[in-house]
Amino acid sequence: MSAKRQEQGNRNDSGFSRALLKREPWLHIAKRPEMGKKRGGLLKMASILLAIAVGGLFMLALGYNPLTLYMTIINGALGNAESWRMTIRLMIPLVISSLAVCLAFKMRFWNIGAEGQIIMGAVFATYFALYHTSWPRLPLLLVMFVAGAVGGALWGLLPAFFKARFNTNETLFTLMLNYIALNVIVYFRDGPWKDPGSSGFPKIARFDKVAQLPKLAGVQIGWLIALILVVLVYVYLKYSKHGYEIKVVGASQATARYAGMNVRRIILRTMAISGALAGIAGMVQASGSDMTLAESVAGGVGFTAIIVAWLANLNPFGIALTAFFFSVLEKGSSVMRSSYNLSAEFAAVLQGIILFCVLGGEFFLRYRLVRRSGSKPRETQVREV
Amino acid sequence: MSTLIRLISHSVLAGTPLLFGTLGEIVNEKAGHLNLGVEGMMAMGACAGFMAGYLSGSLLLSLLFAFLAGALGALIYALLTVTLMADQNVTGLTLTIFGVGLSNFIGQYMLVNTATNTLKLPEALNNRLKALSIPGLSQLPVAGSLLFSYDLFVYLSIAIALLLGWYINHSHSGRNLRAVGENPAAADAAGIHVTRVKYLNLLLGGGICGLGGAYAAMVSNGGVWLSDTVGGRGWIAVALVIFAAWNPVRAILGAYVFGAFSVLKYYVPKSVLSLPNAFYDALPFIVTALVLVISSILQKRKNAQPASVGLSYYREER
Numbered sequence: 001m002s003a004k005r006q007e008q009g010n011r012n013d014s015g016f017s018r019a020l021l022k023r024e025p026w027l028h029i030a031k032r033p034e035m036g037k038k039r040g041g042l043l044k045m046a047s048i049l050l051a052i053a054v055g056g057l058f059m060l061a062l063g064y065n066p067l068t069l070y071m072t073i074i075n076g077a078l079g080n081a082e083s084w085r086m087t088i089r090l091m092i093p094l095v096i097s098s099l100a101v102c103l104a105f106k107m108r109f110w111n112i113g114a115e116g117q118i119i120m121g122a123v124f125a126t127y128f129a130l131y132h133t134s135w136p137r138l139p140l141l142l143v144m145f146v147a148g149a150v151g152g153a154l155w156g157l158l159p160a161f162f163k164a165r166f167n168t169n170e171t172l173f174t175l176m177l178n179y180i181a182l183n184v185i186v187y188f189r190d191g192p193w194k195d196p197g198s199s200g201f202p203k204i205a206r207f208d209k210v211a212q213l214p215k216l217a218g219v220q221i222g223w224l225i226a227l228i229l230v231v232l233v234y235v236y237l238k239y240s241k242h243g244y245e246i247k248v249v250g251a252s253q254a255t256a257r258y259a260g261m262n263v264r265r266i267i268l269r270t271m272a273i274s275g276a277l278a279g280i281a282g283m284v285q286a287s288g289s290d291m292t293l294a295e296s297v298a299g300g301v302g303f304t305a306i307i308v309a310w311l312a313n314l315n316p317f318g319i320a321l322t323a324f325f326f327s328v329l330e331k332g333s334s335v336m337r338s339s340y341n342l343s344a345e346f347a348a349v350l351q352g353i354i355l356f357c358v359l360g361g362e363f364f365l366r367y368r369l370v371r372r373s374g375s376k377p378r379e380t381q382v383r384e385v
Numbered sequence: 386m387s388t389l390i391r392l393i394s395h396s397v398l399a400g401t402p403l404l405f406g407t408l409g410e411i412v413n414e415k416a417g418h419l420n421l422g423v424e425g426m427m428a429m430g431a432c433a434g435f436m437a438g439y440l441s442g443s444l445l446l447s448l449l450f451a452f453l454a455g456a457l458g459a460l461i462y463a464l465l466t467v468t469l470m471a472d473q474n475v476t477g478l479t480l481t482i483f484g485v486g487l488s489n490f491i492g493q494y495m496l497v498n499t500a501t502n503t504l505k506l507p508e509a510l511n512n513r514l515k516a517l518s519i520p521g522l523s524q525l526p527v528a529g530s531l532l533f534s535y536d537l538f539v540y541l542s543i544a545i546a547l548l549l550g551w552y553i554n555h556s557h558s559g560r561n562l563r564a565v566g567e568n569p570a571a572a573d574a575a576g577i578h579v580t581r582v583k584y585l586n587l588l589l590g591g592g593i594c595g596l597g598g599a600y601a602a603m604v605s606n607g608g609v610w611l612s613d614t615v616g617g618r619g620w621i622a623v624a625l626v627i628f629a630a631w632n633p634v635r636a637i638l639g640a641y642v643f644g645a646f647s648v649l650k651y652y653v654p655k656s657v658l659s660l661p662n663a664f665y666d667a668l669p670f671i672v673t674a675l676v677l678v679i680s681s682i683l684q685k686r687k688n689a690q691p692a693s694v695g696l697s698y699y700r701e702e703r
Contacts, residue, residue, distance in 0.1 A: 029701060062494060110474050168681040171421065171474065172624045176674040179617055183667035191661055303482055310475050343493030345486040352483025356461060359476055363469035 032368045040365055044311075047361035051354040058349070064340070072339060073332025083331065085219050089289055091327035092222040093118065093281040093298075097305035098312070098319045099233045100152075100277035105306075106237065106314055107270050108250040113159060113174025114278045115302025116181035117152040121279020122286040123184060124151030126204070126293040129211035129286070130193060137210040144211065144283055152279015153272040155181065160271030164264040178302065185295050193293070204293045213288035220288030227320070229277065234316040246270055278302065300348075304330075307355050326351060390530055392645065392652045397539060400644025402427070402605060402615075404542045405597025406622025407629060407636045408549055409455070412590035414626060415553055416583045417566040417693040418466060421477030423594050424619025425484025426458035430595025431602035431614045432488035435506070436495060438603060439610075442507040444514070444537070447599060455595020456588040458484050463587040467580060470697035481619070488598075489612050496610070504610035511608045513537070538600045545593060549633035562586055566691030569698040579698060594619070617670075624673040627680050631690065643669050 056066030077087045097114045104111035125144040132140055155177060162168035188204065195205035213220050237243040245266050248256045256263050281301070286293050308326055312318030326347075333347035406423050413420040420426075434451030438444065462480050465471040495504055506514075516534045525533065553559040564572035565582045573579045602614045621643060628643075629636035650665035 029699070031701070112478065162678050162681065166678065166681040167684075168678050169627075172620070172627075173674055173677050175620050176624065176670045176677070179620075179670040180667045180674070183663040183670075186666070187661050187663035190663065303478070306475070306478055307482065341493075341497045343490045345490040345493070348482055348486025349490055352479050352486060355475070355479040356465065356483070359465050359471040359479070360469050362471060367470075 027369050027371060029367045030370045031366065043361050043364060044358060047357040048354055050361075051350070051357040054353050054357070055346075055350045058353075064342075069336065069340075072335055073329065075332075076335025076339075077328040077332040081218075087324075087327050087331040088219045088223055090330050091323050092220070092226050092288070093285045093301050094304060094308060094323040094327060095226040095320055096222075096229055096281035096284065097278050097301050098308040098323055099229055099316060100274045100281070101302075101305045101309040102312075102314045102316065102319060103233065103237070103246065103270055103277070104156075104274040105309055106250050107246045107267065109160070109163065109267060109271060109274075110171040111156070111159075111174055111271065111274055112171055112306065113156065113177050113302070114274075114281075114305050115298045115300070116174070116178035117155045117275040117278035118282035118285070118298040118302055119178075119181040119185060120155040121148035121152035121276075121282030122293055122297045123181075123188065123282075124148055124279070125283035126188075126193070126207075126286060129207045129293075130205065133208040133210055135210070140210055141213065141287070144287060145280065148279045148283025149276040150279070152282065153276040156271045156275020156278070157268060160268050164267045178298075182295065182298075185293060185297070188293070189295065206292045207287060211287060212291050213284065220284070222284035222288045225280070225284060229280070230316045230320050233277075237316070242266075242269070304348075304351065307351055311355060311358055388652060392648070393641075394530055394534070395648045395651070396641050396645035397535060398644070399605070399648045400640035400642070401539050401542050402597040402601040402618050403622050403625060403643055404546065404636060404640035405600060406594050406619050407625040407640055408542070408546055408633055409590040409592070409594035409597065410623050410626045411629065411631055411633055411636060412549065412553075412562075412586050412593065413459075414631060414694050415562050415566045415691055416586040416590075417569060417691055417696070417698070418462075418583070418587060419473050419477065419694050420459070420462055420480075420587070420590070421474060421623060422458060422462050422480025422484065423623050424615055424617070425481035426455040426591045426594040427598030427601065427615045427619045427622075428481075428484045428488035429458045429598065430455040430592075431598030432491050433595070434599030435504070435602040435610055435614075436491070438506050438510050439495075439504055442510050444510060447510070447603065448596065451595040451599035452592035453595070455598065456592040458595070459587045459591020462591070463584050466697065467583045467587070470699060473695055473697075485613070485615070488614065492610050492612060492614075506603060506608040514604050514608070536604060538596075538604060541596070542600075543637060545596075546633045546637050553633065558582075563691070566693055569693055573698075573700065579700075583698075594622075597622070621669055621673055624677060627690075628673075628676050643672070646672055 052070070056070070059066045059069050075083075077083055097118060100117065101111055101114050124147040128140060128144045128147055132143070135143075158177065159168070159170045159173040162173060163170045190202050193204045194202050197205065213222060215221065216224055237246065245256070245261055248259065248261065249263055249266050249270075253263050256266070282297055285297050285301075290297060304326060308319055308322045312322045329347045329350060330344075333344045333350075336342045336346055337344045406427055409426070410420060410423050430451040433454030434447045437450035438447035441447075458480055461483075462476055465476045466473050492504070496502060505511075514536050516536050517540075519533050551559075553562060561572065561577045561582055564575065564577060565579050569579045572582075597618070598615055601616070601618060602610065606614060622640075625636065625639045625643060628639040646669045649668065650662060653660075
C-alpha cells in the first residue's frame with residue numbers, strides 16, 4: 001500500500017527532480033506488495049539452484065567435474081542403508097539445535113551460542129554418565145536428558161540475563177561463551193575426568209552401556225526425540241501464548257511493553273528454552289552417537305544451525321527438511337575426502353554460497369526494480385499472479 | 386625485568402593479528418555495518434596471502450593477495466547488505482562460515498599436491514618475516530627489544546592504525562564516512578554518495594582484516610600452513626572494537642592487552658599460581674565477555690557505536 005503512494009509521489013515530482021538532478025539513475029528500487037508463499041518458495045528454490053551451479057563452477061575451476069562430484073555427494077549420503085543411517089545420525093543434533101536457534105531468532109535475540117549450549121548440555125549429562133552408572137538405565141538416561149537441558153539452559157540464561165538487564169550485545173557474548181565452553185571440556189578431559197585407561201592422548205572414558213541411548217530402527221533414538229521436538233516447537237510457537245509473546249517481542253520490544261508484556265521475563269524464558277534445546281542436542285550427541293564426551297561434540301553444528309534456521313524461514317518443519325538437505329551435504333562431502341582427498345569443508349563452502357544466494361534472493365521478495373523514465377506502475381501486474 | 390620485556394614483546398606479536406582485525410571492523414562499523422564476517426575475511430586473507438607467498442616467495446604479492454582476498458569477502462558482504470539490503474547479522478555469520486570453510490578447503494587442496502604433505506613458506510620469505518634488526522636501534526637496552534625488534538607486519542599494523550586515526554577523525558572523506566555511519570539519510574541529503582562511501586570503506590576494512598589473517602598464517606604459525614589458521618582471533622577482534630571505543634589508535638593498546646592474555650600462560654610460573662591450561666586458553670574470551678558486560682553497564686553516549694550500525698539504508702524511505 002505504501003508502494004502505491006510512493007509511486008504516485010514519484011510520478012508527481014519526477015519532472016521536478018529530473019530538472020534538479022543531472023544524472024538520474026535509470027533504475028530505482030521500489031517496495032513490492034507481499035509476494036505469495038508459492039512464488040516465494042519458487043524464488044528460494046531458484047536461489048538454491050543458482051548456489052549449486054556456483055559451487056559447481058568453483059569445482060570446475062579447480063579441475064574437477066562438478067556433476068561427478070555432486071553424484072559422489074548424493075551417493076555417499078544416500079547410496080546404501082549404512083550411509084542413510086550415518087546421514088540421519090548427523091541430522092539429529094542439527095535439527096534440535098536449529099530449533100533452539102529458531103526460538104531465539106524469532107525473538108530477534110541473536111543467539112550465536114548454540115555451540116556452547118550444546119557443549120554445556122553434554123558436559124552436565126556426562127557427569128551422570130561417568131559417576132552414576134550404578135543406576136538403572138531408564139532413570140539414568142532421563143536424568144542425563146534433564147541435566148543436558150539444564151546445562152544448556154544455564155549457558156543460555158547468562159547472555160539473556162545481561163541482555164535483559166543491561167542490553168549487553170548478545171551476539172558477541174554468546175560467541176565468547178562458545179569458546180569458554182570448549183575449554184571447559186578441555187579442562188575436564190585433561191583433569192578430573194581424564195580416562196586413566198588412556199595412554200598418550202588425554203580423553204574422557206567411553207560411556208558405560210547403561211548411559212548410552214538405545215537404537216531404534218538402526219539409528220540412535222535421538223531421531224525420534226528430534227521429530228517430537230519439531231512438533232512441540234511448532235505447536236509452542238504457533239498456538240501458545242508464549243509463542244505469541246515471542247513474536248511480538250521480536251517485532252518490537254516497545255509494542256510488547258505497551259501491550260503490558262514483561263519483556264525481560266520473555267527474553268529470559270525464551271533463552272532458557274532455546275539453551276535447553278541445544279543442551280538436549282549435546283546430550284543426545286554425546287550419549288547416542290559419540291558414547292563419550294569429545295571436544296568435537298558440537299563440532300560446528302551450532303553455527304550450521306543458524307544457516308538452517310534462517311533458510312527454513314524459522315519454521316520448524318522447514319528446519320527438519322533443510323537439516324536433512326544439509327546432512328546429505330555434510331555426509332556426502334566427507335566421502336569426497338576419501339575418494340578425491342578433498343576437504344570435507346566443501347559442505348561449509350556450499351552452505352555459505354547457498355545462504356548468500358538466498359539472502360540475495362530475498363531482496364526480490366521485498367523489492368522490485370523499476371525503470372525510472374516513463375515507467376508505469378507495475379503493481380497491477382504483480383497482483384494478477 | 387627481562388621476563389616482563391619478553392612478555393610485552395610477545396604480547397605485541399600475539400596482538401598484531403587482532404589489531405588488523407579490529408582496525409578493519411572499526412572502518413566497517415564507521416560505515417554503519419556490523420560485519421560479523423571478520424573471522425571469515427581473515428581466513429580468506431590468510432589462505433590467499435600464504436598461498437601467494439608459498440608459490441611466489443614474494444612478500445609484496447602475499448600482502449597484496451591477502452588484502453584482495455579480504456576485500457573480496459567484504460565485497461560479497463557489501464553486495465548483500467548495501468545493495469540487496471540483507472540482514473547484516475546473518476550475512477556476516479555466513480561470510481565467516483564460508484570464509485573459514487573456503488580457506489580450509491583450499492589449504493587441503495594445496496596440501497594434496499605436495500610430496501611431504503606439509504606446506505611451508507620458502508626459506509627466503511620466512512627470513513623476511515623474522516624480526517627486523519635495525520642497526521643501532523635494535524641493540525639498545527630495553528628500548529631495543531621493546532620497540533625496534535619486531536617483524537614488518539607489526540610496524541605495518543601500527544602505521545595503518547595511525548593512518549586510520551587521521552583518516553576517520555581528521556580527513557574530509559573521514560567526515561563523510563562518519564556522517565554515513567551516523568545518519569545515512571542526512572548524509573545523502575547533504576550530497577554524499579552513501580552507497581559509494583559504504584562500498585569503499587567495507588572493502589578497505591575487509592582488506593585490512595585480510596592482512597591480519599595473513600599474519601596469523603605466515604608469522605604466528607611459523608610459516609607452516611595449519612587448518613583453522615585464524616582460530617577465533619577474528620571474533621575477539623569484533624569484540625575489541627568496543628574495547629577500543631571505535632578509535633583506531635586506542636585499538637593498538639587493546640590488541641596488545643588481549644595479546645598479553647593469550648600468552649600469559651607462558652609467563653606465570655606454575656609454582657606461583659597453578660591454573661589449568663584450559664583456563665588460560667579461555668582467558669581472552671572470558672575477558673572479552675567481561676568487557677562487553679562492563680561497557681554495556683557504563684554505556685556512554687560519547688565514544689559509542691555509530692548510530693546506524695545494523696540498519697539497512699533504503700533510499701526511497703527517507
